[in-house]
Amino acid sequence: MSAFSLKGYLEERRIVVENALEGHLKALTPSVDARVAQAMAYSLMAGGKRLRPILCMAACEAVGGAPETAIKASCALEMIHTYSLVHDDLPAMDDDDFRRGRPTCHKAFDEATAVLAGDALLTSAFHLLALDRGPRAEIALDVIRIIADASGAFGMIEGQMRDIEAEGRDLDLDSLRELHGLKTGALIRASVESGAVLGGAANGEREALTHYAEKIGLAFQVTDDILNVEGDPDLMGKGVGTDAEHNKATYPSLMGLSESKIYARELVEDAVSALDILDAKANPLKALALYVVQRQR
Amino acid sequence: MSAFSLKGYLEERRIVVENALEGHLKALTPSVDARVAQAMAYSLMAGGKRLRPILCMAACEAVGGAPETAIKASCALEMIHTYSLVHDDLPAMDDDDFRRGRPTCHKAFDEATAVLAGDALLTSAFHLLALDRGPRAEIALDVIRIIADASGAFGMIEGQMRDIEAEGRDLDLDSLRELHGLKTGALIRASVESGAVLGGAANGEREALTHYAEKIGLAFQVTDDILNVEGDPDLMGKGVGTDAEHNKATYPSLMGLSESKIYARELVEDAVSALDILDAKANPLKALALYVVQRQR
Numbered sequence: 001m002s003a004f005s006l007k008g009y010l011e012e013r014r015i016v017v018e019n020a021l022e023g024h025l026k027a028l029t030p031s032v033d034a035r036v037a038q039a040m041a042y043s044l045m046a047g048g049k050r051l052r053p054i055l056c057m058a059a060c061e062a063v064g065g066a067p068e069t070a071i072k073a074s075c076a077l078e079m080i081h082t083y084s085l086v087h088d089d090l091p092a093m094d095d096d097d098f099r100r101g102r103p104t105c106h107k108a109f110d111e112a113t114a115v116l117a118g119d120a121l122l123t124s125a126f127h128l129l130a131l132d133r134g135p136r137a138e139i140a141l142d143v144i145r146i147i148a149d150a151s152g153a154f155g156m157i158e159g160q161m162r163d164i165e166a167e168g169r170d171l172d173l174d175s176l177r178e179l180h181g182l183k184t185g186a187l188i189r190a191s192v193e194s195g196a197v198l199g200g201a202a203n204g205e206r207e208a209l210t211h212y213a214e215k216i217g218l219a220f221q222v223t224d225d226i227l228n229v230e231g232d233p234d235l236m237g238k239g240v241g242t243d244a245e246h247n248k249a250t251y252p253s254l255m256g257l258s259e260s261k262i263y264a265r266e267l268v269e270d271a272v273s274a275l276d277i278l279d280a281k282a283n284p285l286k287a288l289a290l291y292v293v294q295r296q297r
Numbered sequence: 298m299s300a301f302s303l304k305g306y307l308e309e310r311r312i313v314v315e316n317a318l319e320g321h322l323k324a325l326t327p328s329v330d331a332r333v334a335q336a337m338a339y340s341l342m343a344g345g346k347r348l349r350p351i352l353c354m355a356a357c358e359a360v361g362g363a364p365e366t367a368i369k370a371s372c373a374l375e376m377i378h379t380y381s382l383v384h385d386d387l388p389a390m391d392d393d394d395f396r397r398g399r400p401t402c403h404k405a406f407d408e409a410t411a412v413l414a415g416d417a418l419l420t421s422a423f424h425l426l427a428l429d430r431g432p433r434a435e436i437a438l439d440v441i442r443i444i445a446d447a448s449g450a451f452g453m454i455e456g457q458m459r460d461i462e463a464e465g466r467d468l469d470l471d472s473l474r475e476l477h478g479l480k481t482g483a484l485i486r487a488s489v490e491s492g493a494v495l496g497g498a499a500n501g502e503r504e505a506l507t508h509y510a511e512k513i514g515l516a517f518q519v520t521d522d523i524l525n526v527e528g529d530p531d532l533m534g535k536g537v538g539t540d541a542e543h544n545k546a547t548y549p550s551l552m553g554l555s556e557s558k559i560y561a562r563e564l565v566e567d568a569v570s571a572l573d574i575l576d577a578k579a580n581p582l583k584a585l586a587l588y589v590v591q592r593q594r
Contacts, residue, residue: 029451034455093412129441132438
């Protein structure tokens with residue numbers, strides 16, 4: 001992996017994703033004057049790491065597929081991730097005023113528009129996933145099932161519900177892990193799994209990638225919690241120390257800070273060794289696993 | 298059509314739809330103890346005419362398909378219709394306390410749960426649409442595109458946005474028609490069109506059915522406005538006279554009440570004659586067109 005620059009790779013892929021997002025958004029929304037379309041673009045094009053799309057394309061590549069094969073699914077995953085942020089930020093939910101250093105969607109527009117923009121992003125995601133045709137139709141349906149399952153009432157939505165219900169209650173480590181497995185882990189897993197399916201993964205490969213995804217999904221959340229303790233608010237575009245203020249159960253609060261760091265590192269090692277059955281085409285995925293715990297935002 | 302009982306047909310189909318909805322809901326949501334699943338069931342199983350699913354199955358039948366072929370799409374359409382009602386009722390949107398004679402979802406549960414239940418119904422709808430396999434995969438993708446298009450930022454969501462923006466403003470008849478074409482017409486059209494596609498419609502048939510659907514979608518809204526003037530609140534499970542109270546632009550307010558009734562009747566006649574190219578299997582659709590304007594709720 002010596003010749004591989006993760007920074008260059010992330011930047012290159014981020015640009016590919018953002019260009020594709022912009023193109024699909026234009027095709028899937030009415031004139032830019034329409035208020036809903038403006039709100040969708042405001043939230044979707046607000047930056048962000050584009051981790052899910054990049055994972056999806058990297059998983060596709062890791063099993064020998066061309067990354068472009070996974071670009072529609074990648075964009076759909078980012079649309080779904082963004083819709084979930086827009087709805088989670090609503091006053092009735094987490095009531096957040098800022099996201100990525102800018103006013104949240106309901107602050108920049110209004111609550112009704114934010115609800116509708118979220119709904120429209122979710123709907124557009126499935127529309128985009130259905131744009132495949134011909135011999136690949138069955139694969140496209142597979143991917144829709146994987147993504148709908150991960151983002152639905154068995155996955156992300158149930159995670160957000162549990163997160164709301166957990167407020168002010170004590171959570172043990174198992175419940176915390178389960179909550180995050182649903183709230184963020186499920187969509188990260190679906191990103192990798194759908195990329196694998198689109199790339200034509202053999203059975204053993206799909207399982208290895210799914211194992212990888214589960215571990216980095218967890219590592220991602222542990223790292224988020226660590227960053228909330230000791231991250232740089234300027235780099236992150238959001239406040240630090242907010243979990244402790246709200247008495248939120250986190251990995252650092254339940255395991256201690258340095259134990260959490262060790263745990264995140266172990267999860268990444270586990271994820272990376274799951275990829276041993278794959279060849280050098282999986283190197284970007286290995287580097288991405290390290291990035292998940294080394295990132296500063 | 299002498300031997301055909303619309304009442305019996307509607308009742309029989311309603312039961313088929315409700316049984317299927319119940320089954321799919323169970324499969325697509327976690328244990329019934331989960332709060333999101335409860336809120337989804339509360340709103341989805343609250344009665345209602347099941348017009349969209351019944352139209353979808355009838356369109357499938359009209360072109361020679363078996364109605365069961367359209368049952369998944371029918372359920373998905375009803376899930377999408379229900380999600381739109383749950384979100385439209387939210388305080389930030391239309392702020393309605395009652396729906397079908399019962400507290401709205403956010404009143405029976407809370408706002409956060411209602412947002413999530415709506416999101417989950419929308420996600421489940423696409424999950425359900427993706428459950429087809431094998432040789433019919435391409436048709437399933439077609440149906441997803443039709444339904445996503447109708448319910449997205451070019452369709453239902455844009456209609457709701459315009460409805461909110463229209464509050465307190467004067468609308469002319471053309472703008473009103475366009476608004477309703479998006480807000481309710483698009484999904485009614487998609488119900489008929491997806492049924493037609495699933496039933497294997499020939500090109501001319503699909504166009505005739507689409508024309509039919511556009512006319513009855515409009516007739517449906519004109520009738521809704523008429524019922525808001527002179528309907529029976531007990532039969533409807535919601536208040537009457539509320540449009541006039543809110544100075545809302547409606548067909549009766551813009552055309553007059555008796556002109557509106559004539560207009561609705563003309564639309565239905567137009568819809569029914571579009572079906573002349575089909576045989577007796579289209580009789581239920583013809584009867585449904587009459588029902589749309591003769592209904593009392």
